[in-house]
Amino acid sequence: MRSQQDRSSDSVLQRADSLLGAFGPRHRNLTLSAIVIRTGLPKSTAHRTAKQMMELGWLVYENGQYSLGSRLFELAGHSSIRYELREAALPYMEDLYESTHGGVHLAVHKDLDVLYVEKIRGHDAITDLSQVGGRMPMYCTGLGKVLLAYAPGEVLEAVIDKGLVGRTQATITSPVRLRREVQTVRAYGVAYDREEATIGVSCVAAPIYGSNREVVAAVSISGRARTNRLDRLAPAVTAAALGISRKLAGAGAGAGPRRV
Structure with missing residues (x-):
């Protein structure tokens, strides 16, 4: 007792x-x-x-x-996320920024949200809307859709049960549409946010795998919707995610952030 x-x-x-x-x-x-x-x-x-x-x-x-x-x-500087995931990802995030000058984000799944672990600010101040340590809903962000696509099915259902609140006119608020979107992300290995979280901002995201071949995080690039060519940015984001995944795999069996 x-x-x-x-x-x-x-x-x-x-x-x-x-x-x-x-x-x-x-x-x-x-x-x-x-x-x-x-x-x-x-x-x-x-x-x-x-x-x-x-x-x-x-x-x-x-x-x-x-x-x-x-x-x-x-204390945060001693977390496994910083020493394992962030340190592996940062060189590839910097390369991605140099080639696109967009806002680059690294995030993990936390409860039913996206938790931003690292960020490189883009040339456009519109990317200042996100903050390291901040959270965003999973269903309306590119990062979140990636993490939902590779999470256990009950996570997606919990997100739906919590409610799909429309943040903009483009936000997916239909459970049927969200399930279909998640299936598409899993099929193509890339996710898009077309002004679904913030008006005027679009992004593309790709999954990062740990050494056990499970998705442990996601990386994205964002910018103004009117100038972002998501189809052209997707290969660069995918290449960065692949590089980070290989880095984590090379770190050994324990690589990849522990559940937060």
């Missing part, structure tokens, strides 16, 4: 995780009131937890607002 101290420790960690989850690409600085709203925690609990996290360097407090502390950045 678990002790009261064990349960209390779980509760503290859960509150800390809830506070960390309140921050994001569009919420880098939060007041205490904003944290309360975004976490649902009582104000006194949120304040006490935030104070403890400040003492650990997880949060900083300036001008009436909290933000993530440098300690988290230090």
Whole structure:
């Protein structure tokens, strides 16, 4: 039987995780009131937890607002994603950027979302809409469609059950269409986002395989829809994904990021 101290420790960690989850690409600085709203925690609990996290360097407090502390950045640098996937992918991402000057993204599957692991900013500021550490829905992004195509079938059904919210007029909101789209991605080994996540932005993505021949991530290139020639970019993205896959395979049986 678990002790009261064990349960209390779980509760503290859960509150800390809830506070960390309140921050994001569009919420880098939060007041205490904003944290309360975004976490649902009582104000006194949120304040006490935030104070403890400040003492650990997880949060900083300036001008009436909290933000993530440098300690988290230090810890993130030791993650398997950084040392295995990111280090293998970065040279190929740089080559892809040099040949296209578009925004290059590296992502993995996290829960029912796409989690951005690395990014090289394109010449066009429109690619600033995504952020490393940020998330996007799987069903409306090129990266997400790739990851859905090679994930277990229950993942796709869970995404559908959660709801296919239309982010733009081009977003696929029909379960039948999404299932068909995923089948197409699996057949051709490449996925497209035609202004489905953000108006004016299109992208093409391809799967990255680990040493066990399972898809562990995806890489994409994005830019303005009116100038992006997705058919011409697809071979370059596919070549980059193949290079990263070979790099991971050459790293040995343990290559590829662990589940996050």
